[in-house]
Amino acid sequence: MSSFPAVLTSEWTKIRTVASTSWTLAIAFIATVGFGAAFCALVNAGFDSMSDIERATFDPTLVSFSGMQFGQLAMIVFGVLVVSTEYSSGMIRTSLAAVPARGGFLLGKLVVATALALLVGLLTSFVAFFLGQAILGDRGIGIDGENVLRAVIGAGLYMALLALFSMGVAAMLRSSVASISILIPFFLIVSNLLSGFEATRKYGQYLPDKAGSKIMQIVPEAMGSAETPYGPWGGLAIMLLWVAAAVLGGYLVLKKRDA
Template identity: 45%
Template sequence: MSVNSPTAVVRAELTKIRTVRSTLVPLFVALIVSIGIGVLNGASARSAIDKGSSMLRPDFNPVDAGFVGVQFGQLALIAFAVLLVCAEYGSGVIRTSLAAVPSRGLFYLGKITAAATVALVVAVPTSFLAFLASQAALGPHGVELSHPGALRAALGACLYLTLMCLFSLGIATMLRSTALALSLLFAFVFVLSPVANVIPVLRTAARYLPDHCGAEVMKADPDLSPGTGLLILAAWAAAALLAGYLTLRSRDS
């Protein structure tokens, strides 16, 4: 039986997420990794400050330190987005899904809506708990959410994680391969962006890569305005989702 109700399609996608272990695990990993690395980073920074170590960055800011764990935790949300799409192609379930929802646009919109909803629900506790845990680990050097820029950065981190998840969803829909999509996205975040940022001739362009410009919102003193960074990331996500839709519409399942 085909499904034509947008609400029914979204519910079906949420049910898939809730009942498939491979998509649930990354969501828990995102929370655990973000908090765990945040605590380790905060404790390390506290030790460096107490000892007057020269290893501590001269521009150290406790607000920025509060989201170091989130930068790593985002990889789990990227994996969630990739598995949400590619697991169906790998198992062949995509044919059943498209038979149930003949309109590929509706099917894709339902998947996007479900992914964004779940990503935001996970991103909120992940961002705030990671920040609070890292500040607790910093001890007397930590700050409260009422500190200038802290609340804005925490809220921005929620949007950043959600948009990166949607960007990854679009890339995964284009590639349809779990291994290829994860390899490309992880290399993008941990290789291309950092390397481009340290090469003088590429540094200006690197500021506008999706992960780099979006992450500006999590800084107390960003190079780009938080709003500009998020708008650029949103444009990247929209472009990736559009490319994913065009691929879905033009290729056989």
């Protein structure tokens, strides 16, 4: 089973036979689409009461993805479980015995899980966009609008990269509880706190979620948000650096430590 195609097949079997990973992907889809639709309805109903800046920088595409802050938490859990479940169950010893090349083992796991996360992410982003625009009505925008397709595809990429980042962290920590206990507060609390205050915003804007989510905007400083020294692609590049660092760290830990 040491050939790479066999590794891919094995990892696919592991993922699809574990109910928790399937459920987390389903929750990521439902939360992102559901909360996004609800927020679109609220914005549409209260548009006239918004501030002048918010109306001037109104970004209908970004509003469709407002549920991402909830859906991304499920995608983080998915990434963690893909890696850490083998450690908690003790199956990691069997896996490494079957695939002695640890780099190939980790690469196969990351490739399969990231491809699945990307597929679900793209499905989520397109459904969230079209549903959101239907709710916004005349205030919505078409998929053929300037930079809209980039934002919709970028939202799917963002979800996949978030899962990949979480896999790298889980490979370093080798524990579901430790990984989730660090990642969820990091994205839910720390990131928002650093970005919410003027004194710390210059640091918070370089965190993976804040930088990566820039790809979902089609209007600069959308909805009155703070200006950043990078654009959509620059933000995605910053997120890629975070992901690369996490994956490299996970590989080094897997290579140097016993199962």
